[in-house]
Amino acid sequence: MIYARALGDTLHHTLETDPRVVVLGEDILDPYGGAFKVTRGLSTDFPERVRTTPISEAAIAGVSAGLALAGFRPIAEIMFGDFLALCFDQLANHISKYGAMYDGAAACPVVIRTPSGGGRGYGPTHSQSLEKHFLGIPHLRVVAGSLWHDPVTLFDDFLAGDAPVLHIEHKLLYPLQVATDGEAGVAAIGRDGSRGVPPTVSIRLVPREDCAVTVIAYGYQAELARRVLERLALEEEIFAELLVPAQLSPVDWDPLERSVAATGSLLTVEESTGGWSWGTEIVAGMGSRLFGRLRRAPAVLAPHRT
Amino acid sequence: MTASLQALERRVDERLMGSFGEPRDARLYRRMRFIRRFEETLLGLFEEGLLNGTTHACIGQEADAVGLVEHLREGDHLFSNHRCHGHFLAWTGDAFGLLAEIMGKPAGLCAGIGGSQHICAPGFKSNGVQGGIVPAAAGIALAEQLRGSDALSVVFLGDGTLGEGVVYETLNLAALWQLPLLVVLEDNGWSQSTPSGLNLAGDIAARFTAFGLQVVEVDTTDVLGIDAAADEAVSGCRARRGPGALLIHTYRLCHHSKNDDNRPVEEVQRRWRYDPLAVHGTRLDPADAAGIDTEVEDALEDCVNRVRQL
Numbered sequence: 001m002i003y004a005r006a007l008g009d010t011l012h013h014t015l016e017t018d019p020r021v022v023v024l025g026e027d028i029l030d031p032y033g034g035a036f037k038v039t040r041g042l043s044t045d046f047p048e049r050v051r052t053t054p055i056s057e058a059a060i061a062g063v064s065a066g067l068a069l070a071g072f073r074p075i076a077e078i079m080f081g082d083f084l085a086l087c088f089d090q091l092a093n094h095i096s097k098y099g100a101m102y103d104g105a106a107a108c109p110v111v112i113r114t115p116s117g118g119g120r121g122y123g124p125t126h127s128q129s130l131e132k133h134f135l136g137i138p139h140l141r142v143v144a145g146s147l148w149h150d151p152v153t154l155f156d157d158f159l160a161g162d163a164p165v166l167h168i169e170h171k172l173l174y175p176l177q178v179a180t181d182g183e184a185g186v187a188a189i190g191r192d193g194s195r196g197v198p199p200t201v202s203i204r205l206v207p208r209e210d211c212a213v214t215v216i217a218y219g220y221q222a223e224l225a226r227r228v229l230e231r232l233a234l235e236e237e238i239f240a241e242l243l244v245p246a247q248l249s250p251v252d253w254d255p256l257e258r259s260v261a262a263t264g265s266l267l268t269v270e271e272s273t274g275g276w277s278w279g280t281e282i283v284a285g286m287g288s289r290l291f292g293r294l295r296r297a298p299a300v301l302a303p304h305r306t
Numbered sequence: 307m308t309a310s311l312q313a314l315e316r317r318v319d320e321r322l323m324g325s326f327g328e329p330r331d332a333r334l335y336r337r338m339r340f341i342r343r344f345e346e347t348l349l350g351l352f353e354e355g356l357l358n359g360t361t362h363a364c365i366g367q368e369a370d371a372v373g374l375v376e377h378l379r380e381g382d383h384l385f386s387n388h389r390c391h392g393h394f395l396a397w398t399g400d401a402f403g404l405l406a407e408i409m410g411k412p413a414g415l416c417a418g419i420g421g422s423q424h425i426c427a428p429g430f431k432s433n434g435v436q437g438g439i440v441p442a443a444a445g446i447a448l449a450e451q452l453r454g455s456d457a458l459s460v461v462f463l464g465d466g467t468l469g470e471g472v473v474y475e476t477l478n479l480a481a482l483w484q485l486p487l488l489v490v491l492e493d494n495g496w497s498q499s500t501p502s503g504l505n506l507a508g509d510i511a512a513r514f515t516a517f518g519l520q521v522v523e524v525d526t527t528d529v530l531g532i533d534a535a536a537d538e539a540v541s542g543c544r545a546r547r548g549p550g551a552l553l554i555h556t557y558r559l560c561h562h563s564k565n566d567d568n569r570p571v572e573e574v575q576r577r578w579r580y581d582p583l584a585v586h587g588t589r590l591d592p593a594d595a596a597g598i599d600t601e602v603e604d605a606l607e608d609c610v611n612r613v614r615q616l
Contacts, residue, residue, distance in 0.1 A: 022448075022452070048452065049452070051483070053479065054475065054478055054479060054482070056472075056475035056476075056478065056479060058438075058441065058471070058472040058475055059441040059444070059472055059475035059476050059478075059479050061441070062438055062440070062441020062442050062444070062445065062472060062475075062476065063441045063442075063444050063445040063448060063476070063479065064445060065438075065441065065442045065445055066385075066441065066442040066443060066444055066445015066446040066447070066448065066449065066459075067445040067446075067448055067449050068445070069431065069442065069445070069446060070383075070445065070446045070449030070450070071449065072449050072452070074445070089435065089437075089438050089472075090438055090441075093433070093435040093438060094433060094435065094438045094439075094442060097424075097433070098426075098431075098433075100419070101416060101419055101420045101424045102416045102419075102420055102424065102426035102431075103416040103417035103419050103420070105415070105416060105426040105427075106426050106431065
């Protein structure tokens with residue numbers, strides 16, 4: 001099953017099993033079913049709780065905030081990740097603040113989903129990975145889908161908790177087949193992680209101790225990294241451990257630390273512009289945790305201008 | 307259920323909110339007096355050095371919330387802004403919770419974390435960032451619509467917030483979806499230090515009617531005038547199960563926050579003639595008004611003493 005369909009089925013599942021779920025976004029009604037078709041079929045089956053909205057990203061986020069404060073579970077789609085900029089006030093000053101500034105007297109469990117990233121030829125304002133600007137906002141979870149994280153499990157987790165979530169979906173993942181356990185090319189899959197955090201997926205061909213480097217990537221970059229690492233292994237006999245976290249912020253450090261402690265080497269890969277980025281935060285955190293155990297300077301692979 | 311009955315059930319000090327059976331004119335006066343003296347007490351506590359940060363007093367605008375809550379009922383929700391004390395006190399009467407909150411005490415409404423502008427209580431929330439509360443109030447209205455309840459979501463705005471784009475996104479959406487949302491716009495003519503003539507083009511009411519919202523407009527500080535307008539606005543929203551606007555042209559008799567008033571002295575002095583307490587106070591027997599003043603004073607003193615001991 002392709003990732004877009006798996007996500008759509010997940011949204012259908014949440015609407016079916018949780019009467020508090022309301023799905024809203026631009027152009028999501030059938031027969032169009034959303035710019036990337038993730039929401040196709042939902043409005044036919046749940047006309048009351050699936051709402052198409054005007055082109056008003058700030059209001060989409062803000063109305064979602066109100067629904068969540070009133071006990072509903074809004075799942076909003078922002079058509080392109082670039083448009084998250086129009087939701088920034090809601091995410092930074094409203095949605096992520098309510099629970100904490102009211103000392104838990106209210107919760108605002110909004111889920112915002114958005115496609116991010118390039119590779120589809122949509123140009124400079126429809127291809128960015130702006131999620132880096134939302135990392136580190138206190139009380140906001142930023143989670144990136146991957147081929148190895150079952151969206152049903154992720155969304156069930158979102159709906160079970162009270163934290164607001166920004167869910168990043170790289171556009172190039174949508175047409176790809178999702179992996180099932182034990183199926184990641186020729187490599188083996190492991191899962192490691194802390195309680196309450198989606199597991200970090202580990203993909204490697206050889207034991208961790210025999211890996212030359214830990215490569216950490218999320219979303220579509222994780223799939224790209226997997227392909228590259230598979231080639232490196234088959235053609236060059238250079239082995240690496242690929243770690244794929246779903247939750248970008250807050251960081252679940254322990255699974256990363258366990259791997260990097262064993263390999264002594266770290267490379268992060270991301271599509272967001274380099275500098276002040278996810279990768280630099282990971283490198284800073286690993287550097288302070290594993291200072292003296294790293295065999296070489298950790299490296300960040302990120303584009304400078306995209 | 308009327309607001310006064312609600313006051314009896316939920317809370318608090320009858321000396322501040324009025325007892326069941328108190329004549330309406332007396333109750334309205336008492337609540338305005340309560341809000342006025344609460345705000346003045348806060349300013350006094352700043353002078354004493356017991357409070358820090360800032361506060362946005364609503365002195366001069368007390369009649370707005372007091373008149374409005376007469377027409378609200380249990381289940382309705384109020385979303386307010388930086389100038390939220392009057393709205394909160396008129397709705398809940400909880401002077402102790404608010405004062406403790408503003409003073410940063412764990413006994414405060416939000417354990418002292420939210421402070422003056424970020425209040426949460428049953429049926430009430432506020433956030434000091436301008437504009438963003440409007441879609442949140444619309445979302446609460448959508449929740450009530452989905453539940454099939456007849457509750458109303460009310461949001462308070464000032465004229466300055468009409469500069470925020472998300473307000474218009476929300477008006478469009480509220481009208482499209484016929485959300486039970488009442489926008490109460492308190493136009494006090496000044497956006498912090500800037501007269502509205504420098505930052506507001508066009509007509510305020512037209513902003514709402516352009517989206518198909520019915521507007522009830524009133525230019526008064528008389529609580530009975532506001533009461534009548536609020537009655538029309540609230541009953542209209544409930545009857546239509548849709549959005550509406552209550553536009554109140556009023557005036558802030560105090561500074562924006564603290565010690566930041568550069569408005570022409572003559573303008574402010576002229577507006578004191580329309581002080582809502584004076585306007586409505588003339589309807590009461592002077593002895594009754596003085597008795598209310600004393601009760602409010604005593605109750606607030608008790609409240610302050612309790613909070614001081616925290």
